[in-house]
Amino acid sequence: QGQLQEYFSNLLNSFTNLIKSAGAGAKVFELLGRRPRIKRSGLIKLTEVRGKVTLEHVSFCYPSRESLPPALDDVSFQVSPGNIAAIVGPSGAGKSTIFHLLEHLYEPSSGRVCLDDVEVSELEHGWLHRMLALVGQEPVLFSGSIESNILYGYYHRLLEDGGESGEGLQEKKQRIAIARAVIQDPKVLLLDEATSALDSESEALVQEALEHVMERRTVLVIAHRLSTVSRADVILLLNKGRIVEQGTHQELLARPLPPDGGLSYRTLLNRQAKALSDPDALE
Numbered sequence: 001q002g003q004l005q006e007y008f009s010n011l012l013n014s015f016t017n018l019i020k021s022a023g024a025g026a027k028v029f030e031l032l033g034r035r036p037r038i039k040r041s042g043l044i045k046l047t048e049v050r051g052k053v054t055l056e057h058v059s060f061c062y063p064s065r066e067s068l069p070p071a072l073d074d075v076s077f078q079v080s081p082g083n084i085a086a087i088v089g090p091s092g093a094g095k096s097t098i099f100h101l102l103e104h105l106y107e108p109s110s111g112r113v114c115l116d117d118v119e120v121s122e123l124e125h126g127w128l129h130r131m132l133a134l135v136g137q138e139p140v141l142f143s144g145s146i147e148s149n150i151l152y153g154y155y156h157r158l159l160e161d162g163g164e165s166g167e168g169l170q171e172k173k174q175r176i177a178i179a180r181a182v183i184q185d186p187k188v189l190l191l192d193e194a195t196s197a198l199d200s201e202s203e204a205l206v207q208e209a210l211e212h213v214m215e216r217r218t219v220l221v222i223a224h225r226l227s228t229v230s231r232a233d234v235i236l237l238l239n240k241g242r243i244v245e246q247g248t249h250q251e252l253l254a255r256p257l258p259p260d261g262g263l264s265y266r267t268l269l270n271r272q273a274k275a276l277s278d279p280d281a282l283e
């Protein structure tokens, strides 16, 4: 708890400085290790956004790992406006990398990453980040002093509450991220479902808030819960940077197991069912 307290205290100091300084957006990225690696922002701001998300033959290597296999290898899929896509797969499969490319933090090595059929590299960076909201396990900022101030207020309260009881910090952090998404009112929600256990009451509150924020939006969710995956319009099973299966829960369950013993949705579910006592946890 002391460490957490120190962490938030440091964060709060950093935010105070950031809000005072110009160019806060870039510094926030630096602070959170999510500095965009792109060289320039596009110019386009669409007048109306439907929220269609497309990746076409996308391959990508992180700049620091060019000698290693790509983080994404010829990945193609489409999510229709208002639909939910659940991204599943083992650790290191490339799930978060899809989010990084959609946020245009990096350029793909090849292929196209599009919002409403326009490549994200052509879209104005700040505008793009108002259209996409990331609800991760940690709240993340992009830019904008109004937003920074709102969050500054939330952090103040968080420190007070968390400092007194030391309980429910994870829930509060998630609720901040969700609140931020509601304020932003994005067309596309990028959701990284928490793996950390919340008590059931907090869990229910977070789920309720999530249901609300998912309405009328396109949602891409890195899913860890069977309840999320089974209701998704499309499931994307990633392994080693490639999409190995794509379809609905029912479609994927009806598929025969791969003859080579490779990863499939059914093997993933079987593995989880055996490994975990929690029947609703996926990975």
Ligand code: ATP
Pocket (backbone or CB within 6 Å): 062, 064, 065, 071, 089, 090, 091, 092, 093, 094, 095, 096, 097, 098
């Ligand atoms: P997890 O479930 O563990 O979060 P993931 O499926 O989201 O995994 P990614 O985080 O997308 O997987 O990682 C894909 C590959 O890219 C991994 O080999 C990972 O080590 C690497 N990688 C991820 N982020 C970075 C980064 N910022 N810089 C360099 N390599 C990275």
